[in-house]
Amino acid sequence: MGFVIWLLAAVSYVVGVVVLVAIVRRLLGVRVSFLRSAVAAVVALLIARPLLDSLVDEPVVTEEAPSGAATTEVLLYLALLTVFAFVVAMVLLVIAEVLVPDGSVPGPLDLWRSWRARLGRSGRYVEILRIATRHGLARFLRGRRHLALGTSAERRELARALRRALEDGGVTFVKLGQQLSTRHDLLPAEFTAELAQLQDGAAPIPWEEVRGQIRRETGRDPEELFADVEPTPLASASIGQVHAARLRTGERVVVKVQRPEIARDVDRDLDIVSRLAATLDARTDWARALGVRELAAGFAAALREELDFRIERDNMIGVAAGLADGNGGHIRVPVPVAPLSGSQVLVMERLDGVPLGAAQHVLARLGEQERRRIADTLLQTVVDQLLQTGIFHVDLHPGNVLVGAEGSLGMLDLGSVGRLGAKTRRAMSQFLAAIGTGDSMAATDALLELVERPEAVDERGLEQALGVLILRFTAGGGVDGAAAFTSLFGLINDFRLGVPPEVAAVFRAMATLEGTLRAIDPGYDLVTEAKAMGRKRVTAMLGPTHLKDTMEQELGALLPILRRLPHRVDRIADAVEHGRLSANVRLFADARDRRIVTNLVHRTLLTVLAATAGMMSVVLFTIKGGPMVTAETSLFTVLGTSLFLVSVVLVLRVLIIVLRREEP
Incomplete structure (x- = not known):
């Protein structure tokens, strides 16, 4: 019998905690774990009664007391105790939010998983730090400025150490x-040139x-x-290896087979990189300037x-x-x-x-003119x-290009490709066409469509700088494509323009392509040929066929508007004639604006109600006499206590x- 009573008491206590939690979270109006x-809630239930008893006397039922008065006094005490428990729980949650905001400390399950993952990473951390220390890179993790990197030779030395550490x-x-x-x-440039020498090779895995x-x-x-x-x-x-085979159909x-466990190792290392x-x-300041967190996420x-x-x-x-x-x-590309x-x-x-890197004997047999044609193709x-x-x-580096005996090419390793939407493709086409014609104004407009522009841009200064850049690299003669891309990126950085990942992928592809084109034809000039293609694209856009197609597309888009235009003009003229023309401006039409105003009103209203309830409770506490609820408690005291709790x-x-800085 005693066990049953204990079990019922435990169940009732648990139910009380759950109910208390639900009501407290509802009263607070924000998400709390x-x-x-x-x-x-548990702490509030444990300390609410002792705290309340220290403030007011617990009612004592005696045989001499009238039964009705005793029952009323006990009910008032229980109600006060219940509300007091709610208030204590809310106070504890607010204090906890001040000291340790919700979400800043992981839960037990997350903590256990975190420790398991941390133990799994610890050995890899030690290995990476040992590699960095061995190559003299540990000092750059401290966030200090390093004045010893002011010369090109010093930067090349650091870049070489970084390349070796990455290979290890x-x-x-x-x-x-x-x-x-x-x-x-x-x-x-010293770093990009050195890192370009990284080789993606590994020892073969057993059959x-x-x-x-x-x-x-x-x-x-x-x-x-x-x-x-x-x-x-x-x-x-490093990711997989390739075996030759023949299907049963001939x-x-x-x-291509992926290395066993490589996905687990990569996930671990990507977590460390992040x-x-x-x-x-x-x-470090330099890491924030480079946006290393965004780079790590994209990588x-x-x-x-x-x-x-x-x-x-x-x-x-x-x-x-x-x-x-x-x-x-x-x-061609392989058919899967x-x-x-x-x-x-x-x-x-x-x-x-x-592979193109080992195909010099094949290219030598084709002759200079044929090599130029292959590079043009x-x-x-790639431009198409x-x-x-x-x-x-x-x-598209030389290792990913296959050269056939007749000069045909094959693209390999398409595990990483870029994708451009219609708007980006259109802006890219306009940028290339503007470079081809030397139009710096059109090139500036197209560039601003490609990048993420800040709130304020010196468009006039950007146009002048871009015009100088176009003249510098398209004036004729051999042009270093890498220098052209470096100068363009320097211009983008100078004007604080952000490069979206898909646009960065385009520049990455073109920078890599230049080395491939020069492996086919050592004298190939990427910038000059791209400029010529831009001029051809402008000429094609002005041709009769293209103009006809463009006009058909534009007219197709305008036709529904033109059909409705006479009717709308007639309605406007009729409204003007009869004095019914008006402009209807909807305030707070945007849902975000309405939400901001609504939240401000709600918080202001809550504050006013809390202050009003508090002042009314003080007034009621000061009133003497009045209707008595019990022998010692007046109705004004009960109402004042209730309003005070509401105010709290x-x-x-x-x-x-x-x-919490959350919406109520």
């Missing part, structure tokens, strides 16, 4: 360095591990899927895409569809074998040829991808809204 509210760090850091090597807008990966991904052994497959890889990189293919970026952003998204071979499969299909219309079959491909295994057509294809199809190869609740609600 259930755990924090439950702790406050593994796949994630090698990929990070490769991406940074194309960000001429962020890093000095048995490759077989296991294929079996896990497809559910079958390689011998069941292919007529034959070469155990020796054609190439081995087609020659290559099988945390290091956050630390550098908090402690993580791109690398995770590269780990999913299904994305590369879809990229190949999209790029192939764009190439089918324009280059006469001179440039979709039924045999998955997230970690990619089967694709095997293209004939050798590649540049025209940028301005027409909107999907383009971001990292409203004040606490306003306080927690202000402290």
Whole structure:
């Protein structure tokens, strides 16, 4: 019997805590974690009665007291105790919000997961710090200014140390360095030149591990899927390796297999990169100026895409569809074998040829004129991808270009591609056309459409600076494309213009493409050829066919407006004639404006009500006499106490809204 009573008491206590939590969270009017509210409720239930008894006497029921008066006094005490418990819980929550804001301390489950993850990262942290220290980079993590980097030679030495440290760090850091090597807008030329030498190579993994990966991904052994497959890889990189194979139908293919456990290692390293970026952003000025947190987030998204071979499969299909219309079959991408491909295994057509970096003997046989034609075709294809199809190869370095015996080209490794919307493609086309004609005003307008402009821009100064830049790099003669891109990025930084990730990918692709074009034709001038293409694009836009298509598109868009225009003009004229023309301006038409005003009114109203209730309670406490509820308590005292509690609740609600900075 005693156990049953104890169980019922425990259940009633738990129910009381839950009810108290629900009412307190409702009275506060803001989101408070259930755990924090439950702790406050338990503490309030434990201390509410002793605190109340220290302020007022607990009613004592005696045999001489009238039963009605005793019952009323007990009910008033219980009501006061209940409300007092609510007030104590709310006060505790407000104090907790002042000392430790909600969300600033993780919960028990999050804390346990955090400690497990931290223990898992600790060994990697030590390894990274050891690598940084070995290459002399640890001193740059302290946030101090380093005056020893004022000369080009000193910057080259630091860049060399950084490259070696990234190579020792593994796949994630090698990929990070490769991406940074194309960000001429962020890093000095010494760093981009050194980081461009990073090699994405790795020792091959044993064939048995490759077989296991294929079996896990497809559910079958390689011998069941292919007529034959070469155990020796054609190439081995940090993410995966490639094996030659032949389908049972006879087609020659290559099988790209992801390294086992690479996704887990990359996730761990990306978490470390993100945390290091956050630390550098908090402690150093140069990291905040470069926007390292945004860089880390963009890099993580791109690398995770590269780990999913299904994305590369879809990229190949999209790029192939764009190439089918324009280059006469001179440039191809492998056709994926979709039924045999998955997230970690990619089967694709095997293209004939050798990588561009090792194809000098093939190019030498083709002759100078043919090499120039191949380079023109590649540049025209990339420009068409940028301005027409909107999907383009971001990292078209010589290792990702295959050269056939007849001079045909193949694009490889489409795990990372860029995508441009119609508006960006149109602005990019206008920018290229303006460079081709030397129109600095049109180039400025197009550039401002491409970048993220701040609130105030010196457009006149930007136009003059851009005009000087166009004259400098399009005046004729051999032009260094890398210098042109560096100068353009310097101009963007000088005028505090932000570069969106998709636009940065365009500049990265063009900067990488220049090295590839010069590997095909050492004398190729990317800037001059791009300018010529811009002039051709302007000429084509002024041609009869293009003008006709443009007029049809514009008229198609204007036709519905033109149809409604006479009727609307007639209605306006009729309203003017009869004096009914008026302008209707809706104040606070925007929902955000209405929400701001509503919140201000609500908070002001809560404050006024709290002050009014408090003053009324003080007045009622000062009134002597009046109707008696019990032998010692008057009705005015009960009303004053109630209004005082209402005032306290409203004040606490306003306080927690202000402290949390949330909408009520």
